[in-house]
Amino acid sequence: MDHSSTKAGKWCHSWCYRGVSVSHGHQHFFIKLQFRARGKRSCSTKRSFSLVSLILQSASCDSCLDRQDRIVLTFHVRNLVAYLMIETIFSGQFLRQPSKCSSPVYVLFMAGINILCGVSLLTMPYAVKEGGWLGLIILFFFGIITCYTGILLKRCLESSPDIHTYPDIGQAAFGFTGRLIISILLYMELYACCVEYIIMMSDNLSRFFPNVSLNVAGVSIDSSQIFAIATALIVLPTVWLRDLSLLSYLSAGGVFSSILLALCLFWVGSVDGIGFHSGGQALDLSNLPVAIGIFGFGFSGHAVFPNIYSSMKDPSKFPLVLIISFGFCVVFYIAVAVCGYSMFGEAIQSQFTLSMPQQFTSSKIAVWTAVSIT
Structure with a gap:
C-alpha cells in the first residue's frame, strides 16, 4: 500500500x-x-x-x-x-549527495604536501633545539606512523558506501554519540589550527610593521591584532570552496612557497654570511615533549584526508599519494631542521623567520613567503 x-x-x-x-x-x-x-x-x-x-x-x-x-x-x-x-x-552530508569531485592525482600530490608541509616547516629547527639532535629520529618515526594511519583511514572509508567523513566513521563505530564526539573534537582541532595560523601570520607581519596601530571608539589595537583580524577576513572566503580541484593553484603555490622558504634559509646561511655551526645537545629529555608536540603537528593532516580521498578519480591510488606526500615532508623537515638549528643554534626562535636578520633581502622574501603559506 x-x-x-x-x-x-x-x-x-x-x-x-x-x-x-x-x-x-x-x-x-x-x-x-x-x-x-x-x-x-x-x-x-x-x-x-x-x-x-x-x-x-x-x-x-x-x-x-x-x-x-x-x-x-x-x-x-x-x-x-x-x-x-x-x-x-x-554533519556536512545532510540532505546532500556525496561529492563527485574528480581531482587528478598530481593535484592531490600537491594538496597532500601542502597540507602537511605548511607552517610547521617554520618550527622544525626550534623543535630540534628543544629535543636535541636525536629528536630527528622521533620525527622520522612520526612520518611512518602517521602515513600508516592514513592508510587505515582509507580502509575505514572503504568499509561502507555511507562513510565519507570522520563523523561518519564515529557513527559507524559508536552510533550517534560517536558522531557527536568525533565532530566536536574534529572541529575543535581545525579551529585551533586556524587560530595558530593567524597568530603566526600576525607575528611575521608585525615584525616588519611594528608601528601600525588603530584606535576605534577609544579601543587601541596594535599591529599584531590588526594583522590577525585582516588576515582572517582575507582568508575567510576560501572555506566556502567545496571542490579540491579549485584549490589546485593554491596547493601548487603552497608547495613552491615551502621550497622557496627553505632556499631562503639556506641562502642566508651560505651566502649572506651566517654560516653553519656544529654543536647543540644530543638529547634534552626535559623539553622533549615540546619537540614531540611540534613533530606531531607537522603530520596532522588527517582531518582533511577524507576530502582528498573523495576527490580522487582513482581512490586506489590514495596510499601512493600518502607515501609520496609523507616521504617528501619527512626529508624536507629534516633538511630544514638541520639547516636552521646549525645556523642559529640555541638562539633559534619559535619560527626561524624571526631569527633571520632583517637587513637581508632573502630574509624579507622568507617572511613574505611564510605569510603566503600561512
Missing part, C-alpha cells in the same frame, strides 16, 4: 502504531512505521512515509487517531526533528 495513495481515514482506523525507526538516503529522511492490523495477531507489515507526508497525514486525520497514537506519534516526530537539527550542525 503506497503512501501516496493511502487515504488518511483508512489507515488511521485500520492500523495502530507499533514503532518508529529512522533511516536516511541521499535525498530524503524517512520514517519507517510498523503497524499491525487490529484484531490480527500475526499480521504485520512495514510502510515508509516521507517526513512531510507523515506530518500532513497525521494533521489531516487527527480526529480519527486515538489519544495514545497521537501522543506517541508526536513524541517521535519531535525527536526526529531534534535529530535532524543536530545532524545539520555536526
